[in-house]
Amino acid sequence: MKRISKILMLAMALTAATSGIASATPSTQIWIPSTDIQSFGTVHLNIDNYFRASGVPKSAPTASATRDANVMDIGPTVGILPFEKIQAEIGFDYLVTANEPNDNHPLSANFKIGTPEDSLFKYSPAIAVGMYNIGPTLSSSMAPGVTSGQNIAYGLVAKTLPVVGRLSAGYYRGSERALVSDFNTLKPENDGVLLSWDRTMSEISDKLWFAVDYMGGNNADGAVNFGASWNFAKNVSVIFGYDVYTKKSLAGNNTFTTQLDINFP
Template identity: 30%
Template sequence: MKKIKREYFILSNKKGSKAKLYLLLSVVINIAIVKVVAATPSTTFWAPSTPYLQPFGVLHITYDSYFTISNMLPMYIGLTSGILPTKEINLEVGFDFLIPQKDITSSLILNTKIGTPEDTLFKGQPGWSFGIFNLGFKKGVNDFNILYFMLGKTMLEDWGAIKYLGTLEFGAYYGLNKELLNNEQFGIMAGWFSYPIDIPIIDKIVLAWDIMTGKNHGFGATGGGIYFFITPSIDLLTGPVYFLSKKSAQSAGAISQLIWTLQLDVDIDLKKK
């Protein structure tokens, strides 16, 4: 997730930093134990349908699971981070492990994108990004190599009631592997984030929805759910995903067009001390 302002874990040499480090290690280890592994580029819900980029020096850890009562899809754990220390242009890079797979080359996929955050060049400027995801190393298995471009705008606080529309996002993708995408290389992505909703006990909740078109491959789906921000830097996302065709569901390894997702996100600011 993405345009919603959040704080981060801070690693430092001050008193109490060991406890923070132990907490971080505990989160990472417990995620890794769960028989899964891989992180995705910055996403809205199902797809990378957002121009949001990870800020410089902020490490993003993601655990994504997809399932039904009787069927578990391959799951993801991975890392994404912003690596360019400039305001006008941001660059994020990341990697994912898709588990279970036969070998490391079938499991490992990369992602990267470059762009400009909202309101950087002038007030009201939409955010934009261009990148590639599912850049794989196993020919004919995970080398989907999908290029994409996104625009997005969060309604400003001084726009009156319009601000409650939240964030609107729209873009397109083009997959370079014609065979794996079953001749359906081009498609549309769109997404939406609600205005943050403050609730007791936790930090806030944010509603989200997105879609990635396509009926001949496993990426074609839509879904929506709720981000539960336990703290400003940790959130749980859950909700249904609906594949746009039976063929899409089968390509993704699902036995039903309707599945459920549970995702954990943790942000850690590596710059602050």
């Protein structure tokens, strides 16, 4: 399913340090990238909102606040290759929080190239590689020693099974200075697995879709995410989800997310 998406499903390191939300989202499931790629000439606009489920954790850098910042991420993704078996997309995102201007670095970019299921040979999986949260390496005043620009590279394979739905698995690696295990030792924690399940619930309605995804890594992006989407029109859908962050001292408390996807044309 094309993300509305998110993103973050996926952010600059300062943003991760202060809010934990990923930006610069390619086509995703809920949080991690998917093997879906926008078709040639399609302009996909995602408007993602993340609302904190509770107050700021005591161990977080912003613990003096009464509540973590909510986050909005907006940006287009465009399909750029006119081929059936090899597809590609590029995009960028602008991310804003309630309390921070993202250290004046709110923009980041993404790209993806891949091939759909059954395109290489019968029963072949979908394959995708790409990067997201692409940004400059700039120091953070909020978390000294941590830089912006997660610059995450990833690879994914996915296969749709009868009844079960689509299973995806992959791996990512990002910047050692942006993805760390804590703000004291600054130990790099910049890689991990990507896993997801998603399925259109055609027994109920072809407009209804469920997904669960997981991003490994003991860093600000690590999370388990649950969501459901409804297609309100052929080119408009909304995901309603919940994000459980595995490293709350870096990412902040869990979030509810709404992700609006609009395709043009």
